[in-house]
Amino acid sequence: MSMRYRTQAINKDGGEGETFIPDGLAVAVSSPLNPDQDTSASNPEQLLALAWATCLNATAQVIAPTGRRTAVRVEVELHDAAEGAGYEFHADAYLSVEGASAEQTEQVLAASHARCPVSKLLKDAATARVHAEPYAIS
Known part of the structure; x- marks a missing residue:
């Protein structure tokens, strides 16, 4: 490497x-x-959300079919730790692909999540999840 x-x-x-x-x-x-x-x-919650949204979407743009726009939104919540003292993050990333079916979006999401460096850091975290959703311009 x-x-x-x-x-x-x-x-x-x-x-x-x-x-x-x-x-x-x-x-x-x-x-x-x-x-x-x-x-x-x-704050750390926002910085994590920014990092993951940027990385996952940059990866998705490489993987998605040519000419299709992608979007990623990430929600990060701060919770009391399930075990022990302190806190833990719960993070959910939502990826969408313009003009794609639900199945196509799931395929882009799976490939992007497997390749994105931030996703690789979070892949074994029980409190980090990814989801496909319909594309909407907002």
Whole structure:
């Protein structure tokens, strides 16, 4: 395996402050559990949703039939941990393919989920699921 790209993100502030890429992007963060949260800032739930939606849709666009648009939406919820202390994410990704049947969309979803690097990270997580849905422009 050869490395294609490498980045790093650094957070020195925890859930309030910022997370940044050295010499690059800085993202203000604020915990959704903080009643005074900065709603213009992001949080891990949103960042996970952004990463998975971007990766899964970029993969689907390579796999879907030529000329068919694809869309992915990801919902991430924060739950109390089922076992032990703390919390856990529940993540659901929904993929759609313009003009495709339900069966065709399922095929694109299965192939995309098997190939997407973020999906590969989440594939064994009991709280991460993928779904096909009809394409709708919104």
